[in-house]
Amino acid sequence: MNNHVIETREADSTQDDDPRVAFVRMAAAPVAIYGYPLVEVVRTCAMHTSPDSTSPLRAPFNSIHASMRRWTHQDRDIVTPANDFLYLNAWIDLTDGPVVLDIPAVDEDRYYVIELLDAFTNNFVNLSPLNAGSSGKRYVLHRASEVAPASLNAEPIACPTPLVWMLGRVLVKGDDDLPEAQQAASGFALSGRDAVGFACVRDWRVSTEPALDFFQNLFNALQEVPPRADETALFGLLARADLYPGKPVDVVTLSPFVRRGLQLAYGDAHRLIAAHTESRGRRSWGYNLKLGRYGSDYLLRACTAMKGLGALSATEAVYAVADFDGAGEHLNGRHRYELYFPPGGLPPVRALWSISLYGADRFFVENPLARHAIGDRTEGLRYEADGGLRILIQHDAPAVEANWLPAPSARFYLILRLYQPGAAFLENRYEIPAVRNLNC
Numbered sequence: 134m135n136n137h138v139i140e141t142r143e144a145d146s147t148q149d150d151d152p153r154v155a156f157v158r159m160a161a162a163p164v165a166i167y168g169y170p171l172v173e174v175v176r177t178c179a180m181h182t183s184p185d186s187t188s189p190l191r192a193p194f195n196s197i198h199a200s201m202r203r204w205t206h207q208d209r210d211i212v213t214p215a216n217d218f219l220y221l222n223a224w225i226d227l228t229d230g231p232v233v234l235d236i237p238a239v240d241e242d243r244y245y246v247i248e249l250l251d252a253f254t255n256n257f258v259n260l261s262p263l264n265a266g267s268s269g270k271r272y273v274l275h276r277a278s279e280v281a282p283a284s285l286n287a288e289p290i291a292c293p294t295p296l297v298w299m300l301g302r303v304l305v306k307g308d309d310d311l312p313e314a315q316q317a318a319s320g321f322a323l324s325g326r327d328a329v330g331f332a333c334v335r336d337w338r339v340s341t342e343p344a345l346d347f348f349q350n351l352f353n354a355l356q357e358v359p360p361r362a363d364e365t366a367l368f369g370l371l372a373r374a375d376l377y378p379g380k381p382v383d384v385v386t387l388s389p390f391v392r393r394g395l396q397l398a399y400g401d402a403h404r405l406i407a408a409h410t411e412s413r414g415r416r417s418w419g420y421n422l423k424l425g426r427y428g429s430d431y432l433l434r435a436c437t438a439m440k441g442l443g444a445l446s447a448t449e450a451v452y453a454v455a456d457f458d459g460a461g462e463h464l465n466g467r468h469r470y471e472l473y474f475p476p477g478g479l480p481p482v483r484a485l486w487s488i489s490l491y492g493a494d495r496f497f498v499e500n501p502l503a504r505h506a507i508g509d510r511t512e513g514l515r516y517e518a519d520g521g522l523r524i525l526i527q528h529d530a531p532a533v534e535a536n537w538l539p540a541p542s543a544r545f546y547l548i549l550r551l552y553q554p555g556a557a558f559l560e561n562r563y564e565i566p567a568v569r570n571l572n573c
Contacts, residue, residue: 149397157394158401160370161348165402167360167367167431168351170254170438174298175354177442178224179337180210182330190222194328195232197223199318203305205497205505212495213441215550216506217487219318221247221301226328228295231275233287236260237320238269240313244304244484244552247321248445249274252294252358254438256425256446263449263553294358296331299323300443304485307512331357344399345384345392352382364429406432410440412454415461417567418549420453422559440495441548451554455547459567464547466528466540469571476520481555481563485509488524493544500539501530507538526568 148154181190181198188210192198199221204214214220225232239245239262247260260272273287274297281289303318305311333353338346355378360367368377374391376382384392409432412419425446427434437444441452457463458470472488480486487508492498497505507514507524515535516522525531526538526547549565557563 149393151390151393153390154394154397157371157374157391158397160374161376161395161398162401162405163367163431164351164371165347165398166406166435167364168355169402169406169435170442171252171354171358172347172350173438173442174250174252174254174296175331175333175337175350177211178296178298178331179334181222182224182334183337190220192223194224194226194330195323195325197221197299197301197321197323199315199321201315202311205503206499209496211442212439213489213491213548214497215302215487216489216497217485217508217510217550218302218304219314221299221303221318221321223299223301223323224330225274225292225297225299225323225325226295226330227274227276227292227297228331229326229328231273231279231281231285232323232325233285234260234272234274234290234299235320235322235324236265236270236272237317237322239267239303239317239320241267243267243306243314243317245302245317246445246449246552247299247301248443248449249290249292250298250300250443251292252296252298252354254298254434254442254444255293255427256444256449257293258290259445259449261449261553296358298443306510333357342396344396347399348395349382349384352376352378352380355379356381402435406435406439410436410454411456415457417457417459418453418455418565420451422447422451424452425449447554447559449553451551451558453549453551453565455549455568457568458570460570460573462570463544464526464540464568465544466542469525469527469529470540471569471571472524472526473566473569474522474524475566476517478566479509479522480549480551480565481557482509482551482553483555484552486549486551487511488538488547488549490526490538490540491546491548492541493546498539498541498545500541502534502537502539504537504539507536527571 180188190198200219249258271287273281273285274290275281277291305314338349359378424444487506489506513535524536528540528542
């Protein structure tokens with residue numbers, strides 16, 4: 134231990150105002166924000182790849198699990214899922230070599246997207262009809278530090294981290310379309326060496342101390358998925374407590390004031406992230422075109438991981454979130470709401486749009502219609518004579534249910550998804566109508 138490392142062995146106090154506790158708290162909070170998406174990725178990967186997992190998405194590394202139905206309130210693996218697709222889920226380990234991804238021929242009128250995320254949830258590549266076409270194509274995924282083998286006769290994709298999350302979506306056009314969608318989803322394939330996966334995934338820690346678990350899992354993951362060279366300055370202060378990427382950490386053996394500082398830092402970071410998942414101006418709709426391609430905006434990346442893990446970049450999809458009505462009040466099933474799109478004012482997209490409803494726990498809500506989203510493909514949707522569209526959002530059933538998006542009796546939020554958004558949206562020439570409280 135050098136002279137720049139703060140003393141960690143003689144803790145005579147674990148009071149929160151102890152300067153040593155305060156130092157660790159201050160130093161660790163930015164690291165917690167930076168590392169939150171990585172921990173969520175490792176948690177989700179462990180849930181999906183563990184031999185003992187009961188997850189419906191369970192599959193070994195380097196193989197694809199294809200859903201056979203659309204997700205509902207019963208699916209709780211990934212927060213804020215969509216209800217428009219069959220999901221393709223795969224965890225890819227490039228440690229021992231490249232992996233080949235085969236995209237099958239898909240009907241031209243069926244939208245799909247294969248999203249590739251690095252271990253920090255940066256969406257570095259999307260493959261959809263826009264760039265992969267509909268006639269089938271082969272890709273080889275490889276580590277950015279290596280060269281893809283030419284013998285594989287495939288288009289190379291350099292991956293920033295050895296752990297890659299592949300999250301695919303295949304459109305289901307309606308209930309009668311499910312068999313055809315299933316057939317399309319089953320054609321996507323991965324091939325490569327068998328992989329044992331990552332130690333940070335196998336050693337995923339869960340105890341009665343969530344804050345210490347968080348930092349244990351984070352430092353475990355950073356040994357295998359280190360930060361970029363330009364990100365190491367984030368750890369400069371925390372290194373003075375002898376905590377830094379690449380160093381094995383056992384939180385159980387840390388001094389009491391270091392553990393207490395980490396606990397307080399975790400609470401600070403978690404509250405900050407949660408607070409920033411909502412519009413700071415209490416606007417009805419909020420969105421950010423930087424989603425998926427975050428750069429150094431670590432807070433935005435953490436907020437997205439908390440409320441929309443696995444978000445696509447805005448070049449492929451935009452996620453507009455409504456936590457508030459037009460008057461700036463939280464959406465709550467005690468009230469009745471209306472979302473009205475005037476004639477010619479439907480969301481501008483090249484692919485599709487839909488509005489999903491989620492409870493405060495960030496999952497779908499059970500309801501009598503088994504309807505979790507409403508959009509341009511909703512069967513029986515009624516448009517007004519002039520082409521306008523009125524969507525009713527409430528807990529009790531309205532007289533006409535065709536345009537009803539059922540809500541719980543408590544707090545909820547909405548996400549409007551625009552897949553392949555049009556220029557009018559991307560250039561801020563389209564304004565999403567506010568959610569109007571009909572009880573006011």
